[in-house]
């Protein structure tokens with residue numbers, strides 16, 4: 001375990017994100033760090049991996065900068081890099097909520113709940129807990145009893161809330177996401193929409209899973225992460241699998257991308273069904289002329305045809 005994976009964000013003013021991104025990229029390269037870091041006028045958001053020495057130096061450097069001195073790093077131990085490449089990119093916003101009028105979390109955001117208070121809220125009758133992530137993240141794991149908005153992408157969340165307002169109007173609302181960054185804005189938006197009692201899980205699921213008192217209790221499945229690990233364990237109390245296999249619905253925590261490059265859907269699939277369906281999410285995708293599974297397994301045209309034939313008869 002000589003490596004670490006870091007997850008962090010900081011809503012803070014960055015005057016010239018373009019220049020900052022260039023210099024930060026050079027700094028990360030010099031440390032041999034890999035990962036994805038976004039820089040915007042409203043702050044920084046990063047997930048990266050590197051050796052213990054490199055990540056120590058990275059954190060020291062960031063914390064020594066006045067703008068980032070209160071950054072909270074969520075740290076996972078690892079035996080390797082969790083990313084293949086390094087990106088440091090300037091953006092106009094850190095979190096894509098696509099609001100016509102933006103939210104500044106320093107001006108307006110929900111109350112912060114620490115893990116133990118969040119666990120209490122999970123069990124409270126008058127409280128609704130909303131998962132503020134994408135659908136494929138929820139599918140792999142989520143808090144027990146949390147509301148899964150019927151959306152594909154986080155940015156559709158405001159529209160969905162407006163359509164379902166009456167469900168939540170007289171309740172206390174608590175939101176959560178992976179590391180907390182999405183909730184900073186989303187909870188602020190909820191307050192602006194007129195919801196009166198809005199709170200957010202401080203530090204997100206990642207911090208909850210590391211809390212020694214809660215030990216991830218009431219989290220089911222794995223937490224989806226945007227690196228090569230895809231899923232990480234959270235619950236150390238009574239873990240259960242909630243992911244369902246795409247084709248047969250059996251318990252499954254194994255994500256792949258559809259072998260049809262034009263589909264590329266991320267779905268949960270067993271090794272057996274991956275092989276059977278040629279790495280595709282449907283027979284249509286298995287037939288696609290650029291199917292990656294067919295290429296990678298060097299199937300001949302007749303082998304491919306036979307396999308498709310078998311699938312269509314089944």
Ligand SMILES: [Zn+2]
Pocket residue numbers: 258259260263264265280281282285
């Ligand atoms: Zn597909």
